[in-house]
Amino acid sequence: MFLAISATGAPERPATDLGYLLHKHPDKSQSFSTSYGKAHVFYPEASPERCTAALLLELDAVALVRRGRGKGRGGAPDAALAQYVNDRPYAASSLLAVALSSVFSSAMKGSCQARPELPARPLPLRVEVPALPASGGAGLVRALFEPLGWAVSAEPVALDTEFPEWGDSRYVSLVLEGEQRLADALRHLYVLLPVLDDAKHYWVSSDEVDKLLRAGEGWLSDHPEQELITSRYLARRSSLTRQARERLELVRLAETDDSAVEEIDNAVDERTDTEEAPVPLAVRRREAIVAALRARGAARVLDLGCGQGQLVQELLKDTRYTEIVGVDVSMRALTVAARRLGLERMGERQSERVRLVQGSLAYTDKRLKGYDAAVLSEVVEHLDLPRLPALEYAVFGSARPGTVIVTTPNVEYNVRWDTLPAGHVRHGDHRFEWTRAEFRTWAAEVAERHGYEVEFAPVGPDDPEVGPPTQMAVFALRAQDTRSRHTRGQDTKEEKAA
Template sequence: MFLSIATTHRPATDLGFLLHKHPGRAHETELPFGKAHVFYPEVGEDRCEAALLLDIDPVGLVRGKGRSDGLLDQYVNDRPYAASSFLSVALARALRTAMAGTSRERPELAETAIPLEATITPLPARGGEALVHELFEPLGWTCAIEPVAGADGEASRYVTLRLSGNARLRDLLNHLYVLIPVLDDDKHYWVGDDEVEKLLRRGEGWLDAHPARDLIVRRYLIHRRGLAREALERLAPETRDEAVDPAERKVGAEDALEAPLRLNDERMAAVVETLRASGAKAIADLGCGEGKLLQRLVRERWVERLIGVDAAARDLEWAAKRLKLHLAGGPPEGRVTLLHGSVTYRDRRWEDVDAVALVEVIEHLDADRLPALQKVVFGAARPQTVVVTTPNAEYNALFPNLAAGAFRHPDHRFEWTRGEFRAWAEGVASAHGYAVAYDDIGKLDEALGAPTQMAVFTRAG
């Protein structure tokens, strides 16, 4: 991954004083996951450009130098090559003094807005070019975006971003530090309470008034709702009652929409009955959320072992409370295990189960992450049974309060028609040696089908 910063301020070589990196030398900074190299491709009185090249050790990531919860594994992924939280960490380490806005030799210049240009490539843009503009333009940056072609010239989610504008160098660096992982919508390390402090420090003076403030906070804190609520309350105390992600409210948008149909109850009952019929004794609920399915399954005597996996630590805390883990009246020790993890990275801790449930999960993933999920579940774990449920987009026309073309939940990345879901399921089954059957959940409309569609995959042989 590559970041360059240039200025046409005269003399442009003053950029070296602001960055605390001499233009006549190459500079190297050791990082926990590789090395950051700073060098100057162009040095002149009229224009000076500094580049930061990040050299990540992919083997080091697999050996445990990535996120501490074990989400990174041997699968090939974009982490060593795409601009991400790795680049933010490199900025903070290699250009720490510049980010603080101090310059012993040019203190006045450090406080002065100067013409700056920045280029970042390849930059993941989960949300597309529109989101890039939405994040950077309110901060005074002009954005030039060039898509990065994928394999065989196909479109990808990566772009080359060129920013230009007048600002203090430290403002540019802090904008990049926060917004690069926001665009990636992921981080390579554990996000805890100290991450709120980092966000507030790097966002000082601009984040509180940013029109996309709430989105920036949620994505920077990888959708950890408690942390996002704390950050939003501190940024804007007057919005304390509003600083809750809609998905965290007692009745979320999707639940409220489907409540009159009692669809959640029907969905859970259908999944439990399908798992019972499969003969599974050990079951993993991937994307278990607050543990609603686990709560139903733990009552079933035929279930010997349950594993819940979710990327949201706060949801796992609620699941533990719901299930009364380690409390009197709760399940016996070892019968239920909750794991912090991702459905798109291999995790051997749950791979020996008989069945996997993905209940209303796939629609929360970007479509280009589905192949990773398929490799993890159907390729690596290969349980005997996989149950997948997802909304039927055709049925949305029957919800009176849902606008045409809108999704049932703001976090949904897509909602499939029956044909689209079956095409995906048939492709997965064919590629991985499974048979697949389908069922409808909820009140059936003769023309539009049922509100929820379910696919049940059974491993052949």
Template sequence: MLLTITTTYSPATDLGYLLHKNPARLQSLEIAGGQAHIFYPEATAERCTAALLLDLDPVGLVRGRAGSSGDGFALEQYVNDRPYVASSFLSAALSKAFGTAMNGTCKDRPNLPEQALPLEVKVAVVSAPGPDWPRRLFEPLGYDVQLETTPLDPTRPEWGDSRYYTLQLRHAGLRLQDVLTHLYVLLPVLDNDKHYYVGENEAEKLLRKGADWLPQHPERDFITRRYLRYLAAYVNPTLKRLLEDEEGAEPTLEAEPVDASAITAPVTAETVAADSPEPKLSLHDQRLQQVADEIYQLGPKRVLDLGCGEGKLLRLLLRQPKIEFILGMDVSHQALSRAAQRLHLDEMPPRQRARLDLIQGSLLYRDERLAGFDAAALVEVIEHLDENRLAALEGVVFGQARPAHVFVTSPNADYNQLFEKLNAGEFRHTDHRFEWTRAEFAAWAAGVAERHGYQLRLESMGEEVAGVGAPSQMAVFDVA
């Protein structure tokens, strides 16, 4: 199996410093089941590529073992894909070969690990449960994903394609340690097998390696279950800790935690047996991703996140290279401090840091800092205000700031009857001052659009249910 990492950062040979591997010589090291070789097919100031080649011994892989994991037929020890498919063997080799880089350490250039680099990764080959899964795992992290299919038999095209793909990932600007960590976790998830014992240490490793990105990943459940081999004793506590990290601190005026509908169901024997999971996307994650996708389609240069809370939407927006500047505002100083910590604001390279600013402020008062933006998002904000104060918010956002595009989301009260723990008349969160039905939300949005010269589009957020609609709703305002 072969993995290559390429950069065009200037000078590109800084990749050697980051990986702690000299481009001028071949290096080899012993790994479980064989050897890993590190070399550089190209190393110039304009372009540098590091390659990690695994040479696994098929006999050594099964020597002393009663059978391979998931033994499915009598000859599986002799006929299998372990020597060539990217798997936990490659993850272990990444950790051993590039462990210092994965930890973000560079003795000779201490500031270099925080530099966002243009990177291209190619892995030949990966195994996946379907062609959409590499995209579902890597695209939410900001990668451009390209797949090359592998036919079962080039001479028999009627047999179709195999489950093996050549995977190519591109990112316009990301720290190398983040790329290595993503590969370390997600390659075994795609492969869905591990060559070593999965126990509590693996759960801790997943929490540690995924701390900065896994809680917000839309396929969090799928990743956790496959990484921990569907072992409920480790999967359920790990998902609980990830949800706790996602919910974070107490909610503030302009940030709502995960809805009741986002609580992950426990792993059962039935879900394990299916092995074709359609992991439930939490409503919280879906709202953020849907808004981020809408903004991505517009390609704006300057974006406002009003009520940014602890920075979950900001993280998604930072992955969009076309956005030149993002301003996050929240009324809570505590939430802003937590956002700065989650986003590693103090450790960002200067060019990335210049793209983001966090400010404290209220949406009820005119603020000149909000002028001159192409798009603005208010994700689960308005329901935290008294209804009689919405006119002030309307004047600030749509009257004074007046971005070309505004995205407003809010819970759909029609849907509340489906929450078993909600009694009639109760709100989903104690800090909500109101929750509107679809008709009430549409009427408010239509009035705002008419008063300020915007065109209005209403969207559902989450799976729709006949008679009650979707859990959340979104109003999209575009300057007419």
């Protein structure tokens, strides 16, 4: 099973940048063990003009059978002999997709510590998959990849070149070409290879919906073949497909409602008697967050759910912040943030202070350990309530910064906006909005569970009846827990050194 990714370069942008993005050195070949065999990464060519990285997956057919998934729709084996004699070792499938996500995990997340500006930069890429099962033919291959900006060549493979009358097989030789971010290209392949094969080698459970939405972020919600992609990726399980499509619709609505949120934020303050322009609520939030960070002497700060990088941009103006890391699950948002910050034009000293990384706050991440402070500004309300404990543990239990600042809307204040219909939340993607009492109860319980103290502050005009438009909680690690935090931070440094 074989896949090759090539990039062409120019004097100011050598093709060997591909090695930085893939975290695999062009001068070395590397092998990785998988559940079903070995994956090998090597570079057939590596020059400033052209660089090609190849992934070769060697499957152990016996191991595949022993783990209960030979061939067939949903991974069910066909017949006794077919379990061992089939196309699995040669044709791109979910086995290759899993190998991609394992071997190139950092590249797929858009992470590059050595060259943090590279993941946001589109590259002239060429992807070659010599043997791709295409249940639906070359026409479906084009229908899946062309809307994503790829130029597609899908040549059917003959059953037997000596007997052309036998016709074509179900396989195509695929070549994709286009200007793409590498992370986007890998995510396209991760989702669409098993979709075209229309079979998975493992049991599909509810966590596959999360995998699909993470890999499909930024492109799947408005793909014209979204229904087919979700159905096949989720092994035609109707309940999971329905769940995925409902969540994709929420994503689409959230993207189209951004202007409405901005309008609400900017309409918080009435003009004063002197008719001065009001200060937008978004600006007031950033001012309150920066003031809280300064008061606690934070120098290394995480902006969790950084969006388009407004807070990161504000912190960069102050040299007291020596390291600023923006984290977001959306590569689209991180790309906008990189443009806003001007990462490609930024001087070396300034660029050393800032990083943008892709990551989900629902999972623990060792990259987030050891920081002075973390900010969750207008983030928690975008999560389903059952997933909130996962975020809580990832931030307060695992990353465990000295200070955590959380801001969230105060639903009681919504009645002060004439433009917001009664009973509506401020954003189409808000899963909930808390009253002041609900927010304080949640924050107090989190602080108690994880060894923090918490204080509350209003953001925006503090209405005597309904309170402020935004409520803020500032968590500080208790003194007796500081030593364990420093120990964890030291462990993180040792892990990095290793």
